[in-house]
Amino acid sequence: MEKFKKTIWTHLEKREMDSLKELLSKSEVIEILDVMRELSAEEQVIVYRLLSKNKALLVFEQLDVSLQQKLLSSFTEEKVIELISELAPDDRVRLLDELPAKVTKRLVRSLSPEEREETALLMGYDDETAGRLMTTEYVRLKRSYTAKEALEKVRTYAPDKETIYTIYITDDSTKLEGVLSLRELVIASPEDTLEDIMHKKVIKVSTGTDQEEVARTLQELDLMALPVVDKENRLVGIITVDDAMDIIDEETTEDIFDKAGLRDLNDRESDRSERLVNGSLIQIWKARLPFLVITMIGGLLAGAVIDAFEEALEAVAAVAIFIPVIMDMGGNAGTQSSTIFARGLILGHINTKKFMNHLGKEVIVGLSMGAIVGVATGIIASVWQGIPELGMAVGLALGLTMTLATTLGFFIPYTLFKLGIDQAAGSDPIITTIKDISGLLIYFVLVSQFLGYLL
Template identity: 85%
Template sequence: MEIFKNTIWTHLENREMESLKKLLSDAEVIEILNVIRELSSEEQAIVYRLLSKDKALEIFEQLDTHLQQKLLASFTEERVIEIISELAPDDRVRLLDELPAKVTKKLVDSLSPEERKETALLMGYEEETAGRIMTTEYVRLKRSYTAGEALEKVRANAKEKETIYTIYITDDSRKLEGVLSLRELVMASPEDILENIMHQKVIKASTSTDQEEVARTLQELDLLALPVVDNENRLVGIITIDDAMDILEEETTEDIFDKAGLADFNRLESDRSARLVTGSVFQIWKVRLPFLLITMFGGLMAGVVIGAFEESLEAIAAVAIFIPVIMDMGGNAGTQSSTIFARGVILGHINTRKFLDHLRKETLVGLSMGALIGVATGIIASVWQGIPELGIAVGLALAITMTLATALGFLIPFMLLKLGVDQAAGADPIITTIKDISGLLIYFVLVNQFLGYLL
């Protein structure tokens, strides 16, 4: 791959366009995709223009929307219209959603009546629903067909469809009646009637189903495609596994950026990393400073707690040695829990309707880990400092703090989620603040309880 990339750069630098065109025609799509993402805007435009029409369209469909926009900006209006019209309906809508409204309207008006109708249908559904991301290019047959007739229909329409591996059976009004795999169709006798070999129980989604739910269904059930029906059970489109994987990747990436404190940094823009680099200092401050100020406030309050127990620290210097352990272990446990919660919600492993069950389990996990680490640390503290009571105070403080931190790691994000606040970016600072103050308070109270005779 590195050799291929360097060869392309060499041809571009030397302006050897014919040689580059030959190289690109012989290359695999995946090779070109990996390289084109690393080229400058000008180089991307040159490489794309040298591709064959079919390969250019295949590569364009697989590019991120921000790269698609950059390429379109380098083309003539006629070429842009040509590309938009050749895209699959779902890919076309996904790109149009990212373009300015005036540009979108102009491009939609340039489409043929049939393409315009398909595009308007998808854009009429709510964003992030199955209806918005489905494709209308699927194979639909009648239950009265024989297997032989069905195969002829599939062959005749294969080039125009996004997938032919799953075949849907409908009545004359497009009501979904069954499903059949291409493998089952090929293995059937030519005289077999589809009604007798199709599966009548069909896993499906409605046009209003959330796109994440659809993606998870496809992933968990290992399906190649999922039919989408309207309120009257009429088949209106399908969602394929490649689209589902793109959705899950986008959602996971969004969550990672949220955890980095970028939740409100122009969420409507798809290229968040570019915004982070090119945004003004003030824009970045608006996103990151509020949460940093929460953490700073927590640190000051923790200092107040330490100051309140200054006499304990002066009387028993060894008490100070274990403050970092108490704070760090609680912090790590809380961060683990909040990260698990965020990922679990995104991937559908956490059902918010059964939140109390999840919270109970996570709290028990925190208690078990806290007890184990607390006993180990308490023994070390006792032997190290020669004060058994200090070991007991350290061990109990760790167990309680880690249990509290794991519970907060689920509880705080859930509460922010219910309040409509960005839980991914705001949870950790809040957890840290509460955990630091409460952890230190618990520790010093236990120290005073068990070592009060030394004060």
């Protein structure tokens, strides 16, 4: 796979479009999907446009909705309409749900009467229900057909259906009466009627069934698809196992955020990440420059602290040796804590309603690590420089600075999160600024106290 990606990038860099088109024509959809997610927006469009019509549709159906939207924005309206009309009904509705209302209405109006009816049917059901999730592309046969007739029908319907592995048997009014696997149909005697070989006890869901319940049913019973019926038991669609797996992923993530009280966090952080990675230069400046300016001001203030204790540095030159250690250890401890907080928040391990409990534990962690590192470094400083008082100052300064840094590593991101400010861009600069100034101040005050007789 890595070799395939490198070849794609090489062709793109050298603008070898004919070679790239030939390579893509021989590639599997899964390979193309994997590399598409790592390309820039411009490269994604180039690769997609070089795909054959059938392969392009298969790739598009498997892409995340956000990436689908990006590709659509690069197409002409005629191309968008063509693509939307070729999507399976459930995939089409899933994409239309994410587009602006005006765009959705315009695209729906451009569909054929049959496609418009299918789309309107699915969009008429509530969100996160079986009706909204189902597809209307399935094989439905009458119970009076023989196995031979049924196989001929399946061959006829197969090119236009999402799945043919399960056959649904209905009466003339489309009421669901039975179900049959393709395997059972193939091995049946040609003269057998579907009524004789079908399973009359059918596992099914209604259009109003919650999508999570549908997904769990498919997963637990190891089914390829599940029929969806209306209140009159009429078959109106099916839900396939691939859709169920997507639902389980979505619902699991949603449940994690819900338990942590972070229902809207995923979308918010996703939008911010999108702007920071793929946004315009102005958008990136707005998000990052203010915090870097804060860091610059903090650096100047840290310099002012050093300047204020210039006499101490001149009197005991060894004091300067340990400034980098105190600065770096505090910085690393703060970065560790902020990273742990961010990951815990995203995964739902940190409950914002119980933040003080998490903060208290992190303070204890910082204090314990600071004590261990402080004692070890203090002993080394004492032996190395032959000044026990300097060792005490270094050890205490390290312990206090690391404790402060780990506390800030949790407190600052949490505060930014509560204020609705991007913690990814803002946490580290603010933590670094406060930690540098306070760490130096603590160190020099302790040096003045313990080594005052040398100054």
